[in-house]
Amino acid sequence: MKHAHFDVVVVGGGHAGCDAAHASARVGAKTALVTLKMDGIGVMSCNPAIGGLGKGHLVREIDALDGVMGRVADKAGIQFRLLNRRKGPAVQGPRAQADRAIYRREMLAEMTSFPGLSVIEGEVVDFLMDGAAVCGLILADGSEIRAKSVVLTTGTFLRGIIHIGDQHYSGGRMGDNAANKLGERMDAFNLPLGRLKTGTPPRLDGRTIDWSKLEEQPGDEDPVLFSFLSNDLHAKQVSCGITHTNEKTHQIIRDNLSRSAMYGGHIDGVGPRYCPSIEDKVVRFADKSSHQVFLEPEGLEDHTIYPNGISTSLPAEVQEDYVRSMVGLENVTILQPGYAIEYDYVDPRALDLRLGLRDVPGLFLAGQINGTTGYEEAAAQGLVAGLNAAHQSLGLDPVTFSRSDSYIGVMIDDLTTRGVSEPYRMFTSRAEYRLSLRADNADQRLTPKGLEVGLVGEARKAAFGHKMEELAKGRDLLESRSVSPKVLNENGIKVGEDGKKRSLYQVLAFPDVSVADLVAIEPELADLSTATQEQLQKDALYATYILRQEQDAAALRKDEARGIPSDFDYHALDGLSNELKMKLLSVRPSNLAQAGRIEGMTPAALALILARLNRERRDKSA
Numbered sequence: 001m002k003h004a005h006f007d008v009v010v011v012g013g014g015h016a017g018c019d020a021a022h023a024s025a026r027v028g029a030k031t032a033l034v035t036l037k038m039d040g041i042g043v044m045s046c047n048p049a050i051g052g053l054g055k056g057h058l059v060r061e062i063d064a065l066d067g068v069m070g071r072v073a074d075k076a077g078i079q080f081r082l083l084n085r086r087k088g089p090a091v092q093g094p095r096a097q098a099d100r101a102i103y104r105r106e107m108l109a110e111m112t113s114f115p116g117l118s119v120i121e122g123e124v125v126d127f128l129m130d131g132a133a134v135c136g137l138i139l140a141d142g143s144e145i146r147a148k149s150v151v152l153t154t155g156t157f158l159r160g161i162i163h164i165g166d167q168h169y170s171g172g173r174m175g176d177n178a179a180n181k182l183g184e185r186m187d188a189f190n191l192p193l194g195r196l197k198t199g200t201p202p203r204l205d206g207r208t209i210d211w212s213k214l215e216e217q218p219g220d221e222d223p224v225l226f227s228f229l230s231n232d233l234h235a236k237q238v239s240c241g242i243t244h245t246n247e248k249t250h251q252i253i254r255d256n257l258s259r260s261a262m263y264g265g266h267i268d269g270v271g272p273r274y275c276p277s278i279e280d281k282v283v284r285f286a287d288k289s290s291h292q293v294f295l296e297p298e299g300l301e302d303h304t305i306y307p308n309g310i311s312t313s314l315p316a317e318v319q320e321d322y323v324r325s326m327v328g329l330e331n332v333t334i335l336q337p338g339y340a341i342e343y344d345y346v347d348p349r350a351l352d353l354r355l356g357l358r359d360v361p362g363l364f365l366a367g368q369i370n371g372t373t374g375y376e377e378a379a380a381q382g383l384v385a386g387l388n389a390a391h392q393s394l395g396l397d398p399v400t401f402s403r404s405d406s407y408i409g410v411m412i413d414d415l416t417t418r419g420v421s422e423p424y425r426m427f428t429s430r431a432e433y434r435l436s437l438r439a440d441n442a443d444q445r446l447t448p449k450g451l452e453v454g455l456v457g458e459a460r461k462a463a464f465g466h467k468m469e470e471l472a473k474g475r476d477l478l479e480s481r482s483v484s485p486k487v488l489n490e491n492g493i494k495v496g497e498d499g500k501k502r503s504l505y506q507v508l509a510f511p512d513v514s515v516a517d518l519v520a521i522e523p524e525l526a527d528l529s530t531a532t533q534e535q536l537q538k539d540a541l542y543a544t545y546i547l548r549q550e551q552d553a554a555a556l557r558k559d560e561a562r563g564i565p566s567d568f569d570y571h572a573l574d575g576l577s578n579e580l581k582m583k584l585l586s587v588r589p590s591n592l593a594q595a596g597r598i599e600g601m602t603p604a605a606l607a608l609i610l611a612r613l614n615r616e617r618r619d620k621s622a
Helices: 015-026 055-064 069-076 100-113 180-189 247-255 278-284 316-323 375-393 407-418 442-452 458-479 485-490 523-527 530-558 578-587 592-596 603-621
Strands: 003-011 031-035 049-051 077-083 093-098 117-121 124-130 133-139 144-152 161-164 167-170 193-200 203-205 215-217 240-244 292-297 304-308 334-336 339-346 363-365
Touching: 003 015, 003 133, 003 375, 015 031, 015 069, 015 100, 015 117, 015 144, 015 375, 031 144, 049 055, 049 069, 049 375, 055 069, 055 093, 055 375, 055 407, 055 442, 069 077, 069 093, 069 100, 069 375, 093 100, 100 117, 124 144, 124 180, 144 375, 247 278, 247 316, 316 334, 363 375, 375 407, 442 458, 458 523, 458 530, 578 592, 592 603
Parallel strands: 003 031, 003 144, 031 117, 144 363
Antiparallel strands: 049 093, 077 093, 124 133, 133 144, 161 167, 161 339, 193 339, 203 304, 203 334, 215 240, 240 292, 292 304
């Protein structure tokens, strides 16, 4: 293949690249996915797990738009857990431990079987240019691939350097070469570049762990899957184990801090503060004598165990010492040492809301190259970049997402307006509209948009249409019937005799009231499926809160110009994280709008500051 022509070409077969290429092909663009190695497609280079708090919301949104991550994760899942199950649905996050091999196999099948999507093996070394615009790629073998749009998803490969202790060498991840030539080529665009780092723990041989000493962590008995099209588990389910670091572990680490790549001064890049290395934990949380470590299987046919919580860049022999100091791991064998990897990223403020570079027409970026971390953040960006690259190539309108309709919109707005000072990770606290941006209603929010822009296929269209018909029928039954307190009390639903009639939809928002409790009053509700009944209950529960949330958000926008005194006592705000307190004390913002632009600031934190300002104003006027 010396010359080929496509509408869109996507560089990189990781999570961003796969959902970018698939999205591009779904909207009808002739698409190519270029990857160094075919068997590198869908590789889970860090923890073989998908989802979590905030991240699980992103996976649901990707799925609502007919993306691939959720479906593949469901096929590969060997343990499913709904995080924050005891809290409200708005902050619950689905998570799955995945079989690494199944995930890779299923993702490869998705990429090679979809019409209009071609997979090409090769190393990208240069861009084809038409003036200032990118119009294709040049591979290391001299092949040229022409395209109307290019999506770059290089992950940690852009001038990646792997660090283990005082040793370092070029690499995109363990066992793979870095994209150095492409990194040098990017310099010509004069983009604002920076360096970030991430880390992994050592991989352990599960056959050498004494599981009898460890606490077992099983999955949920009623697993919550990612895809709205998934009904059943595909793989055998397994448990994880839990051990803990101890004072001996911490002393070994303290004694060798100078040999850590990060603490020894070998790494310039900034790492993720919310997912610290074990060295970070020992230094930053010196008062803690123990940290939890989750021992997570990497597959059903794989003995490798991922010890979640002890990522490191210490020398291999030190890793062995501190790992063996933990209960159950006294005789463990390390299959691969942990390492830190440092890589280039582009300041995402150089991007527009389509994830296209403003100053380089035709070039879109997605994933860790934009300063994010995590499979889920990468795949969500990939979907947006692939969709918009395709729309540009086909002469269609751009598609953007807002903070009010999705976590995808929250993430892209955060990245393009605030930039990053550390690898960006999604949290539910980043969203001011999180009561309406729930994982359970991602399809209601986004599938209509996906249908409108050509992303959603016939199978999902039919399933979604049926679901919405059922929900509409149920809601009509609930809203059209109003009942008195007397009727409610007669049917076992305790309410004060205030004489006020309420619709059954309003009653459904009462604590511990389910659709089943209302069947005696409205028998037709029994005809609704269990899934529809559960969704109606969640929608009813949040209806009033969502209205109040929208009012609060409007008030906050009005109050953004409120001044903040220079001596404002941030320490007095119990709800603020120590990290945000430090940043606020350092910046000393003069008003709420300026405070809102501080990296890591959340709407909830701004609301706390505003409430304190209002209270101080009332105290002074009293």
